[in-house]
Amino acid sequence: MSRAWRRFGPAQRAARWSVYVFIVAAIVASARAVEIVPEFLYDAPEQMQDLLRRMWPIAFHHYPAGVHDALVDTLHIASLGTILAVAMAVPVALLAARNVTPSRPVNYLARLLLVSSRSVNSLVWALLFVAVFGPGALAGTLAIAFRSIGFVGKLIGEALEEGNAGPVEALTAAGAPWLSVLAKGYWPQVEPSFWAVVLFRWDINVRESAVLGLVGAGGIGMALDTALNLFQWDRVAMVLFAIFCVVVVAEVLVTQIRKRVI
Amino acid sequence: MKVAAPSARDFRRNPLTAAAWLALAAYVAYACSRLDFTWARFVSGLDNGARFIARMLPPHIEQPDALLTGLAESLEIAVLASCLGILVSLPIGLAAARNLMPAWASWPARALIALCRSFHPVIVAILFVKAVGFGALAGILSLAVGSIGFIGKLFAEAIEEISLKQVEAVRATGAPFMSLVSYGVLPQVFSRFIGFATYQLDSNLRNSTMVGIVGAGGIGGTLFAAFQRFDYDFVCAILLCIIGMIMAGEVLAAWVRGVFLEHGKVEEE
Structure with a gap:
């Protein structure tokens, strides 16, 4: 009897094949069902050229009057939203971490909060808050904050759970009060990942806050929306250029801080 | 390895931390005023929010x-x-x-x-x-x-x-x-x-x-x-x-x- 070496067992192979079949089936089904108007596709190059021609030259003269304030607002929305999110996420993360809060129902409740925050897109949060607080930066800031709670809370909770129990036990044994255990036992262990998570989320929030204005939640998206509705493509190009610059600067800043400090 | 005995100094508040908290508070206050957040607006929003949630429930599939x-x-x-x-x-x-x-x-x-x-x-x-x-x-x-x-x-x-x-x-x-x-x-x-x-x-x-x-x-x-x-x-x-x-x-x-x-x-x- 010849025995050939195989990397995977029959069950593993069957599972892999079923994933492949499933992927192909999903792609074929989607490609057949999706509605694409071919007429639109034929003149796409023409439309693209037209778009670029209307966008050029970029309306730089529009920047001081129409873009600068909105851009600064966007940065404030992103930063304030991140601060608010961290303030709300830390307690939830403490409740969600199994080693900090030794109560399963509380853990699950906190996790449910985090998951529901993450499954709603920040644009949807913005729509909801615009309906509640009216159009403006308040809705945008709250949208950013509520979307970020889930992200920040989940990652900080995981960092807490991965912490070493030794220092915590030592503090508890010495009779340290609850707040001191948190501050001297857990905090030094999670500090690096805490700052990494906050910076990472701030970077994402800068990108996201740029679109919130499309649904009326303040910031540079409002300037973009106005320019789009008036078909002023040179101003649209100006806004896009401003967003691009801010996003690139934010990313470089975050990478540098992470490299130097954390 | 010799371990230094802990002194009261090790547990003193770090002035840098205090300054960072102050700076954070100042930034939040400045940004809030710039973005025009007021308590009155927030409270009236909460009122709206209650009405909004009342209108959302029960979910209804119209189309x-x-x-x-x-x-x-x-x-x-x-x-x-x-x-x-x-x-x-x-x-x-x-x-x-x-x-x-x-x-x-x-x-x-x-x-x-x-x-x-x-x-x-x-x-x-x-x-x-x-x-x-x-x-x-x-x-x-x-x-x-x-x-x-x-x-x-x-x-x-x-x-x-x-x-x-x-x-x-x-x-x-x-x-x-x-x-x-x-x-x-x-x-x-x-x-x-x-x-x-x-x-x-x-x-x-x-x-x-x-x-x-x-x-x-x-x-x-x-x-x-x-x-x-x-x-x-x-x-x-x-x-x-x-x-x-x-x-x-x-x-x-x-x-x-x-x-x-x-x-x-x-x-x-």
């Missing part, structure tokens, strides 16, 4: 057809965008890896990836709606652009971290470049690739429900229209369906990861 076609279209957009995005981003990610490629290939690829990453999919969708018209195609293309940025970057980083010994071994046998890639490089990055491909499918599913706001197909258009009609009970029903679909997508992604990875863990969000 089942619109809801179903919207959800199906979002799903199709997510699947096709992920497929297209992954196919295009693999060669670009490979070209961007600085340990395998010369600088003339990696810099343009890195610039392209950076450009694709810097805009939110909804903004890219605006441009594609102008280029290819309203509908699902604009959504597919804009999400594919986002996927190129995301997967391209992570794929390039994964390749830059591989062990070059295996690559050298394959190269020493005289293998051509494509064999080098498929036998020396891809097996080393495959598990990470599965991780970010499933993550990307998940994230495309989330965003495919949103690009409809600017007319690029999917459930987002229905949602936005319902919002503008103040049809809040229908909004609530749509949101619940979207959340259900996203959670189902997460379960599916976890299944795929479980099949291909031993521990099913990914580093990303």
Whole structure:
């Protein structure tokens, strides 16, 4: 009897094949069902050229009057939203971490909060808050904050759970009060990942806050929306250029801080 | 090792920390005043909020057809965008890896990836709606652009971290470049690739429900229209369906990861 070496067992192979079949089936089904108007596709190059021609030259003269304030607002929305999110996420993360809060129902409740925050897109949060607080930066800031709670809370909770129990036990044994255990036992262990998570989320929030204005939640998206509705493509190009610059600067800043400090 | 006895000084408040808290408080106060946040506005908002929630409940499906076609279209957009995005981003990610490629290939690829990453999919969708018209195609293309940025970057980083010994071994046998890639490089990055491909499918599913706001197909258009009609009970029903679909997508992604990875863990969000 010849025995050939195989990397995977029959069950593993069957599972892999079923994933492949499933992927192909999903792609074929989607490609057949999706509605694409071919007429639109034929003149796409023409439309693209037209778009670029209307966008050029970029309306730089529009920047001081129409873009600068909105851009600064966007940065404030992103930063304030991140601060608010961290303030709300830390307690939830403490409740969600199994080693900090030794109560399963509380853990699950906190996790449910985090998951529901993450499954709603920040644009949807913005729509909801615009309906509640009216159009403006308040809705945008709250949208950013509520979307970020889930992200920040989940990652900080995981960092807490991965912490070493030794220092915590030592503090508890010495009779340290609850707040001191948190501050001297857990905090030094999670500090690096805490700052990494906050910076990472701030970077994402800068990108996201740029679109919130499309649904009326303040910031540079409002300037973009106005320019789009008036078909002023040179101003649209100006806004896009401003967003691009801010996003690139934010990313470089975050990478540098992470490299130097954390 | 000698351990210094703790003195009272070790537990004194750090003046730098205090200054940082002060600076944070000052920033929050300044930003709030600049963005025109007032307590009165917040309180009146809470009032509105109560009325808003009352109008959202119970969720009511007004147009089942619109809801179903919207959800199906979002799903199709997510699947096709992920497929297209992954196919295009693999060669670009490979070209961007600085340990395998010369600088003339990696810099343009890195610039392209950076450009694709810097805009939110909804903004890219605006441009594609102008280029290819309203509908699902604009959504597919804009999400594919986002996927190129995301997967391209992570794929390039994964390749830059591989062990070059295996690559050298394959190269020493005289293998051509494509064999080098498929036998020396891809097996080393495959598990990470599965991780970010499933993550990307998940994230495309989330965003495919949103690009409809600017007319690029999917459930987002229905949602936005319902919002503008103040049809809040229908909004609530749509949101619940979207959340259900996203959670189902997460379960599916976890299944795929479980099949291909031993521990099913990914580093990303």
